[in-house]
Each structure stands twice: as C-alpha cells, then as structure tokens.
Amino acid sequence: MGEVIVITSGKGGVGKTTTTANLGTGLAVQGKKVVLIDTDIGLRNLDVVMGLENRIVYDLVDVIEGTCRLKQALIKDKRYEGLHLLPAPQTRDKNAVTPEQMLKLCDELKEEFDYILIDCPAGIEQGFKNAIAGADKAFVITTPEVSAVRDADRIIGLLEAHEIRKPRLIVNRVRADMVKRGDMMSIEDIIDILAIDLIGVVPDDENIIISTNRGEPAVIDGKSMAGQAYRNITNRLMGQDVPIMDLNVSEGLLSKMKKLLGFKTA
Amino acid sequence: MEQETKVVFKGNSEGLVIVIPEEYEFEQARKEIDNKVSNAARFFMGAKIKVTYRGMNLTPVQEEALKDIMDEKSGAVIESFSKDEEPKPNQFAARVVQPKPVPGRRLLFAGVDEGNCKFVRSTVRSGMRIEYDGNVVVIGDVNPGGEIVATGNVVVLGTLRGMVHAGADGNREAFIYALSLRPTQIRIAEVIARMPEDEPESGTLRPELATVKDNSIVVEQR
Structure with a gap:
C-alpha cells in the first residue's frame, strides 16, 4: 500500500513543482515505484520540469472522465525505472475535477505504487481542495520570506481543518550568507512561527534553474547543493535519520540554536 | 391613518401592555381585545402575565370586565390588570418604548472580571x-x-x-x-x-x- 503526499505552499513560485520533480526522481533512483500527479489544471508545468512534455497523450481529466484508462495516461520516465507522471491538461480548468474523484484516483494508485506525489497548485481554492483530497501526508514548502511564511501558515491551518495532521516543512531557497547578515529569516524564525516539523532545507542554488530548464531534476546532479538537499529529504522520507544540511557554520546560528533548545527544555 | 387607531398589544419586562386609543368607546375596545386575545390564545396559553394598559381611561368596572375576557379567552392567568403608571401622551410614544438591542449598542459585556x-x-x-x-x-x-x-x-x-x-x-x-x-x-x-x-x-x-x-x-x- 503506497503513500500519498501532497506538496503544497499557498504562495506561488516557492518551488512546489521543482520539489515534486526532485523528490519523485530521488525516490525512483532509490528503487521505489513513484507516480507524480500534476493537479495544476490549466497551468501545468511539472511535465516541462521533468522533460516529458512531448510525450503527453492523455491527462488527469481524461482519466477522471473515463476517456482513457489510467495506465494509458501514465507517462513512464525512461531515464529512471519506476518513475511515472500523470500530467494535467492545459486547456481545462480546476473545476473539471472534484475532490471525490481525486480521492478515488489516489486510492487506485496506492494499490500499485510506493509513493504518489501530488504537485498542488498555488492558492486555496478548488485546485488546492482537489490536490489534498486523497493525501495521507503533506509537505509544506516555504521560502524565507514573510509573505511565503504567512501563506504557509494559512495552508497548515487548512490542512489541519481537512484532517491532514502534522504536515512537514521544507524551507526552500535559503541563502546562508543573507541569514548570517540578518537580512533573511532564519530557519529557526520560520519554525518558531509555523510550529511544524522540518523535513528539509534547500539552499538557493542556480544549478536548479539550469536543471529545471533542461528537464533534468537536480537530485541526480552530484555537484549540486540543492540536489544534495533533495537527496537528504528523500532519505528522510524513507525513514533514514539524516541530519539537516549545515548551510551556515557561523556562531550566530549555533548560539541561537542553543538558546532555542535551552528555552524549550526550561 | 386608519391603521394607527387600533388596540395594540406590546410586551415588556413586566408582562403585557395594551395600548387603547384614547378616543375609543369602551365597547369598541372590548371587542378588539376580545378578538385579539381569541386569535392569540395559543400564544398566551399557560402563561402568568401582568397586564397594564395605556391611553384610554377605564373605570374599575371596565377594568374588571376586560380582565375577565382575557382570563377566559387567552388561557393565561392574568395576575393583575391596571393602568400603566407612566403617562404616555400619545400612541407614537408608546410605539417606541422598547428599542431592540442593537449589537454594539447593548450593555457592555460585563464579564471582564468573571464571566464566559x-x-x-x-x-x-x-x-x-x-x-x-x-x-x-x-x-x-x-x-x-x-x-x-x-x-x-x-x-x-x-x-x-x-x-x-x-x-x-x-x-x-x-x-x-x-x-x-x-x-x-x-x-x-x-x-x-x-x-x-x-x-x-x-x-x-x-x-x-x-x-x-x-x-x-x-x-x-x-
């Protein structure tokens, strides 16, 4: 029985699609059977990031409306054994799918795959409701910006309202130098507000843009910092205990951490 | 203004207030009260109410007669029937006796020391x-x-x-x-x-x- 994980953020442009692509690829490389579902109907781009755009014949709505069988719509990624994509249609809108239909689809996919990763659209409307309908777990993505953290907070509240407990946090695009200078929110600041468990920190890395444009997820790039971060998250997801990557070796962070820990035990 | 000159029933914290236009004859007032009470009998059923009236001046005998009608027709126990103490010069004043509490204008929440x-x-x-x-x-x-x-x-x-x-x-x-x-x-x-x-x-x-x-x-x- 597989696990359905929705990757969501509220705010757009914080890295949901990139994260979905990288985690999916990372899991497949580790030998898992994975399917990625793009639920951003009308604004799809997971297929582009995965470099699979030219192989789309059927999509999510075709499956739900019964135009094709589920197997026909799943695109097999030939580079990584076990990785599949269920793309979103570009010419429909979010109302073409209902949460009940998504739930049914996820249950069906769970039978066959180890992980079902759902790329959630930005916003909190119909598309979001569809994306979380079948999810067992949720990863909330944020960047160290107040607006993104605010939206993540809202999303966590909505997830809890939909009985998806204990979502886990991925902080994306962290710049250690800026945090050090005090120009960027630190991981501790973010966790302090959101009060959920951290599953990973991804540094700001220009390799991501290069790999995204090429359609080759960074997670397979041994030299990329972000790729390493995604590999770590993949391992944590599979139950391994991997320490959070040390982006910042400054005294400031360590002492802050100590303060935080000291306070918690007090 | 035909509508304005009529017997009006109102509720207040004490019970029921009947406003009878001053120019009414007793017989006219008695009939209207009889009608109203009979129509609303189910509403009054089983209640204990104090009744006051405004407007017209009634003799003790007339008061007694109206009390009897209400007792009999309403199914309620009429504890008293008397002229309202507060002089109400006209009906319009009587109509605005009880402004509905408006949110924000009501009495303040009193439980800041102890409460809900x-x-x-x-x-x-x-x-x-x-x-x-x-x-x-x-x-x-x-x-x-x-x-x-x-x-x-x-x-x-x-x-x-x-x-x-x-x-x-x-x-x-x-x-x-x-x-x-x-x-x-x-x-x-x-x-x-x-x-x-x-x-x-x-x-x-x-x-x-x-x-x-x-x-x-x-x-x-x-």
Missing part, C-alpha cells in the same frame, strides 16, 4: 478568526494574519503576532495578555495600537499586559 470564557487549544493561524462574546484564552500562538475578536479579555499563552481586539463591544476595562506580545495590531474597545517596529526579538519570553489608560493602550511587563 472560550478556550482555544491550538495555534490560531493566518486566515483564522475567533469571535466570541466573552473572554478568550488561547493555549498556543496567534500568528500573523490570525484574528481574535472578543467582547471580554484575551489571554494568549504563547506568542501573539496577529491581531487581537478585546472589549470589542466598547468595554475599556478589557485587557490583553500574552507570554510574548508582538502583535501586528491590538485593539481594546475603540482604541487601536501598533507595536514599535524596531523592537528586537528576544529569545526569552516576556509576559506583557495591555490595558487602556487615558485613551491609549499601555503595555507593561508582568
């Missing part, structure tokens, strides 16, 4: 709004974008970063207390305050109490 209380056992996140007629205690944080509106006090056993309005119906006696007070905005009654923006984030909690003093919100450490 709502406990919120989770973090109040962005987009959540807690409204309560009484005091609110949050066991957790109030995050930016979260809102609490209470007619009484608001106590946050955590960090307050969102918006809180205490004494929302205008009660300046209400207070706001938080283990760490750095809200986007706080309001007590109609007084609004923002926090100084340059306040440093300290690692340790510093409980603070916000109250209204001389038309402004004062925050002190507690």
Whole structure:
C-alpha cells in the first residue's frame, strides 16, 4: 500500500513543482515505484520540469472522465525505472475535477505504487481542495520570506481543518550568507512561527534553474547543493535519520540554536 | 391613518401592555381585545402575565370586565390588570418604548472580571478568526494574519503576532495578555495600537499586559 503526499505552499513560485520533480526522481533512483500527479489544471508545468512534455497523450481529466484508462495516461520516465507522471491538461480548468474523484484516483494508485506525489497548485481554492483530497501526508514548502511564511501558515491551518495532521516543512531557497547578515529569516524564525516539523532545507542554488530548464531534476546532479538537499529529504522520507544540511557554520546560528533548545527544555 | 387607531398589544419586562386609543368607546375596545386575545390564545396559553394598559381611561368596572375576557379567552392567568403608571401622551410614544438591542449598542459585556470564557487549544493561524462574546484564552500562538475578536479579555499563552481586539463591544476595562506580545495590531474597545517596529526579538519570553489608560493602550511587563 503506497503513500500519498501532497506538496503544497499557498504562495506561488516557492518551488512546489521543482520539489515534486526532485523528490519523485530521488525516490525512483532509490528503487521505489513513484507516480507524480500534476493537479495544476490549466497551468501545468511539472511535465516541462521533468522533460516529458512531448510525450503527453492523455491527462488527469481524461482519466477522471473515463476517456482513457489510467495506465494509458501514465507517462513512464525512461531515464529512471519506476518513475511515472500523470500530467494535467492545459486547456481545462480546476473545476473539471472534484475532490471525490481525486480521492478515488489516489486510492487506485496506492494499490500499485510506493509513493504518489501530488504537485498542488498555488492558492486555496478548488485546485488546492482537489490536490489534498486523497493525501495521507503533506509537505509544506516555504521560502524565507514573510509573505511565503504567512501563506504557509494559512495552508497548515487548512490542512489541519481537512484532517491532514502534522504536515512537514521544507524551507526552500535559503541563502546562508543573507541569514548570517540578518537580512533573511532564519530557519529557526520560520519554525518558531509555523510550529511544524522540518523535513528539509534547500539552499538557493542556480544549478536548479539550469536543471529545471533542461528537464533534468537536480537530485541526480552530484555537484549540486540543492540536489544534495533533495537527496537528504528523500532519505528522510524513507525513514533514514539524516541530519539537516549545515548551510551556515557561523556562531550566530549555533548560539541561537542553543538558546532555542535551552528555552524549550526550561 | 386608519391603521394607527387600533388596540395594540406590546410586551415588556413586566408582562403585557395594551395600548387603547384614547378616543375609543369602551365597547369598541372590548371587542378588539376580545378578538385579539381569541386569535392569540395559543400564544398566551399557560402563561402568568401582568397586564397594564395605556391611553384610554377605564373605570374599575371596565377594568374588571376586560380582565375577565382575557382570563377566559387567552388561557393565561392574568395576575393583575391596571393602568400603566407612566403617562404616555400619545400612541407614537408608546410605539417606541422598547428599542431592540442593537449589537454594539447593548450593555457592555460585563464579564471582564468573571464571566464566559472560550478556550482555544491550538495555534490560531493566518486566515483564522475567533469571535466570541466573552473572554478568550488561547493555549498556543496567534500568528500573523490570525484574528481574535472578543467582547471580554484575551489571554494568549504563547506568542501573539496577529491581531487581537478585546472589549470589542466598547468595554475599556478589557485587557490583553500574552507570554510574548508582538502583535501586528491590538485593539481594546475603540482604541487601536501598533507595536514599535524596531523592537528586537528576544529569545526569552516576556509576559506583557495591555490595558487602556487615558485613551491609549499601555503595555507593561508582568
């Protein structure tokens, strides 16, 4: 029985699609059977990031409306054994799918795959409701910006309202130098507000843009910092205990951490 | 104005008030009251009511006659039947006796020392709004974008970063207390305050109490 994980953020442009692509690829490389579902109907781009755009014949709505069988719509990624994509249609809108239909689809996919990763659209409307309908777990993505953290907070509240407990946090695009200078929110600041468990920190890395444009997820790039971060998250997801990557070796962070820990035990 | 000259039934805290136009003959008044009471018999059934009347002056005999009609037709126990003490010069005055309580204009929530209380056992996140007629205690944080509106006090056993309005119906006696007070905005009654923006984030909690003093919100450490 597989696990359905929705990757969501509220705010757009914080890295949901990139994260979905990288985690999916990372899991497949580790030998898992994975399917990625793009639920951003009308604004799809997971297929582009995965470099699979030219192989789309059927999509999510075709499956739900019964135009094709589920197997026909799943695109097999030939580079990584076990990785599949269920793309979103570009010419429909979010109302073409209902949460009940998504739930049914996820249950069906769970039978066959180890992980079902759902790329959630930005916003909190119909598309979001569809994306979380079948999810067992949720990863909330944020960047160290107040607006993104605010939206993540809202999303966590909505997830809890939909009985998806204990979502886990991925902080994306962290710049250690800026945090050090005090120009960027630190991981501790973010966790302090959101009060959920951290599953990973991804540094700001220009390799991501290069790999995204090429359609080759960074997670397979041994030299990329972000790729390493995604590999770590993949391992944590599979139950391994991997320490959070040390982006910042400054005294400031360590002492802050100590303060935080000291306070918690007090 | 045909409609205006009619027998009118009104409720007040004591019981029932019957307004009888002054120019009415007794017989006309008796008939109308008889009609009204018979129609509304089910409404009065089993109640114990004191009846007063306004407008027309009745003799004791006439009062007794009307009381009997009501006793018999309404199914209610009429405890007394008498002329209303307050002189009402005309019907229009009688019509505006009881203004309906308007939210915000009613008496203030009186429970700021002791009274109704709502406990919120989770973090109040962005987009959540807690409204309560009484005091609110949050066991957790109030995050930016979260809102609490209470007619009484608001106590946050955590960090307050969102918006809180205490004494929302205008009660300046209400207070706001938080283990760490750095809200986007706080309001007590109609007084609004923002926090100084340059306040440093300290690692340790510093409980603070916000109250209204001389038309402004004062925050002190507690």
